[in-house]
Amino acid sequence: MPDQRVTQRLDDSEAGVATGAALLRAGKLVALPTETVYGLAADATSGTAVAGIYAAKERPSFNPLIAHLPDLTAARRQGLFDANALALARAFWPGPLTLVVPVSSGCSVSELARAGLATVALRVPSHPVARAILQAAGRPIAAPSANRSGRVSATSAAHVLADLDGRIDAVLDGGPTKVGVESTIVACLDGAPRLLRPGGVPSAAIEGVIGRSLVLAGESGAAPISPGLLASHYAPAAGVRLDAEGPRDGEAWLGFGPEPVTLSPATLQLNLSPAGDLMEAAANLFGYLRQLDMAAPATIAVAAIPMHGLGEAINDRLRRAAAPR
Numbered sequence: 372m373p374d375q376r377v378t379q380r381l382d383d384s385e386a387g388v389a390t391g392a393a394l395l396r397a398g399k400l401v402a403l404p405t406e407t408v409y410g411l412a413a414d415a416t417s418g419t420a421v422a423g424i425y426a427a428k429e430r431p432s433f434n435p436l437i438a439h440l441p442d443l444t445a446a447r448r449q450g451l452f453d454a455n456a457l458a459l460a461r462a463f464w465p466g467p468l469t470l471v472v473p474v475s476s477g478c479s480v481s482e483l484a485r486a487g488l489a490t491v492a493l494r495v496p497s498h499p500v501a502r503a504i505l506q507a508a509g510r511p512i513a514a515p516s517a518n519r520s521g522r523v524s525a526t527s528a529a530h531v532l533a534d535l536d537g538r539i540d541a542v543l544d545g546g547p548t549k550v551g552v553e554s555t556i557v558a559c560l561d562g563a564p565r566l567l568r569p570g571g572v573p574s575a576a577i578e579g580v581i582g583r584s585l586v587l588a589g590e591s592g593a594a595p596i597s598p599g600l601l602a603s604h605y606a607p608a609a610g611v612r613l614d615a616e617g618p619r620d621g622e623a624w625l626g627f628g629p630e631p632v633t634l635s636p637a638t639l640q641l642n643l644s645p646a647g648d649l650m651e652a653a654a655n656l657f658g659y660l661r662q663l664d665m666a667a668p669a670t671i672a673v674a675a676i677p678m679h680g681l682g683e684a685i686n687d688r689l690r691r692a693a694a695p696r
């Protein structure tokens with residue numbers, strides 16, 4: 372069991388942000404909003420603070436964390452950017468993109484946060500609260516998604532508390548997150564950039580900037596792929612059945628677009644986006660999975676989601692939610 376802590380509730384006022392930053396500088400654990408999902412933040416330069424993240428989430432410590440920075444200049448102190456990494460950072464930062472690059476000689480991100488790797492994952496988020504806290508903290512901030520390891524990511528302060536109340540020092544409530552799925556992770560190590568995780572920036576947009584197709588991690592045969600990309604992840608307690616044409620008896624239903632069948636009013640049901648908008652669906656995904664799961668159905672049947680744009684990230688998360696546990 373992780374340490375018991377009293378979890379302070381902070382709002383997104385100037386005072387809330389100042390308190391959040393002061394807690395981080397003091398080595399505490401603070402959940403805060405980013406544009407993708409809520410992050411469980413701690414001082415990335417402190418091994419002790421980072422160990423607190425792993426304990427609170429019950430996350431395996433071989434799974435490295437993303438270091439968050441206020442801008443590209445700060446990020447370049449931590450990692451070595453080749454031409455592709457620079458072009459991608461300039462195109463998509465601040466925003467939902469994480470770059471995995473070789474560590475610089477001056478890298479201050481702790482070994483524990485990097486899980487001992489010679490590479491580091493860097494991200495400059497666009498959420499105003501995250502940016503204000505990063506500026507005030509004045510050091511890289513490690514922040515995995517603010518959920519217990521393996522569970523559905525948190526897109527609101529209430530989701531954070533459902534998983535982590537009493538395990539972290541504070542949660543800063545900045546309202547629901549806009550993008551709803553985590554950042555896209557691209558490794559720029561040697562040669563061609565590799566996609567480690569689909570996310571908030573569609574891979575077609577990345578390919579537009581680098582001027583070539585992205586190599587999929589694992590396909591080139593060469594390790595390392597993202598240690599955190601376990602098959603089962605983002606998992607509700609219920610089973611998940613994908614590409615369903617409709618709910619079977621007793622199943623909950625997660626729809627997308629106009630419903631193909633008339634659903635019985637007795638069916639527990641939500642629709643990610645009745646209009647078929649993938650951005651809206653991404654923003655609703657984790658919250659709706661949590662909501663359906665609360666009624667404890669044996670299975671959640673999910674409609675097919677198109678693969679373009681954010682559909683890539685949505686399908687990736689749903690596949691992991693449905694994977695054998």
Ligand code: TXA
Pocket residue numbers: 405407408409410411434435436437467469471485488490491492494514515516517552553554555556567596597598599600
């Ligand atoms: O949108 C996001 O990225 C959110 C917000 C809070 O920023 N964060 C997030 O962190 O999703 P997390 O820890 O849930 O996912 C980070 C992923 C993990 O799968 C981890 O294995 C991978 O990034 N990762 C971190 N450092 C890496 C490295 N050096 N090489 C390869 N993969 C790395």
Ligand code: MG
Pocket residue numbers: 515516524
């Ligand atoms: Mg996560």
